[in-house]
Amino acid sequence: MGRMNRPKISRERVLEAALALVDRDGIAGLSMRKLGAELGIEAMTLYYYFPNKDAILDGLIERSALNALVTPIGKPEEWSQWLRALAIALHQELLRHPHLLPLVATRPAMTPASLQLVERIAAGLCATGCSPLRALQIINIVTTFVVGHTLAEAGDTPGHEDAIPDTEGLANQLDPRELPYLSEAIASGLGQKHDHQSRFDFALDALFVGMKMLSSEQEHSDGV
Helix, strand or coil: CCCCHHCCHHHHHHHHHHHHHCCCCCCCCHHHEEEEEHCCCCHHHHHHHHCCHHHHHHHCCCCCHHHHHCCCCCCCCHHHHHHHHHHHHHHHHHHHHHHHHHHHCCCCCHHHHHHHHHHHHHHHHCCCCCHHHHHHHHHHHHHHHHHHHHHHHHCCCCCCCCCCCHHHHHHHHHCCCHHHHHHHHHHHCCHHHHHHHHHHHHHHHHHHHHHHHHHHHHHHHHHC
C-alpha cells in the first residue's frame, strides 16, 4: 500500500471502527485481527494506540459515557432535573448500541476521562449538601437502573436473542376469566415499545421523587 493510500488512524478512529464492529458482530466478534482488517491496517499497528483489547473495551465504555452524558451539570437546586436528563441521554445512547450493554453492565468505567466525568457529577451532587459517599451511591443507583432497564428493553443482547417475550402470542393463549388483570395489561400494550418508554419515565419519576423526599427528610433531621 503506498504512502498516499494509507488510512488515517487515530485513537478515535480505532474506537469508531471497534464500535462499528461490535454493533455488527457483538463484543465476542471484536478482536485485534478483525479490528485491523476493519481499518485496513495490520493488527500490530493497533498496539501503537491501545496496549491490548481490554484497553479498547475500556475506551468503548468511555466513548459511550462521554457521548451520552453531555448534559451540563446545572445549579445544585436543580440536581434532579439535570441528573434525570443524564439518565435519559444514557438510555438513548445504549439503545443505539445494544451490543455494548453486556460490557457496560459488567465492566466498571475506569479510564481517566470516565472518572473525571463521575467526579463532575459527584461535585454537582455534593454542592447540594450530599456527602461524597451519598453522591456516588446516587450515581450508581441511577446508572444501574438505566442499564438494567435498557438490557430488558433491548432484549436481543448476545446470548439472549430468543429471550424477547412474545406478549402478543401470550395474549392469544390467556383465558381472561382466569387471568383478567394480566390479560388487560397485555391488551393495553404491556411489553410494546411505548410501554418500555412509559415504564422508564414512570420509574425515573418515582426514583427522583423518592430521593428528593429522603434528601428533604435528611436535611430536616440534620437541622433539628
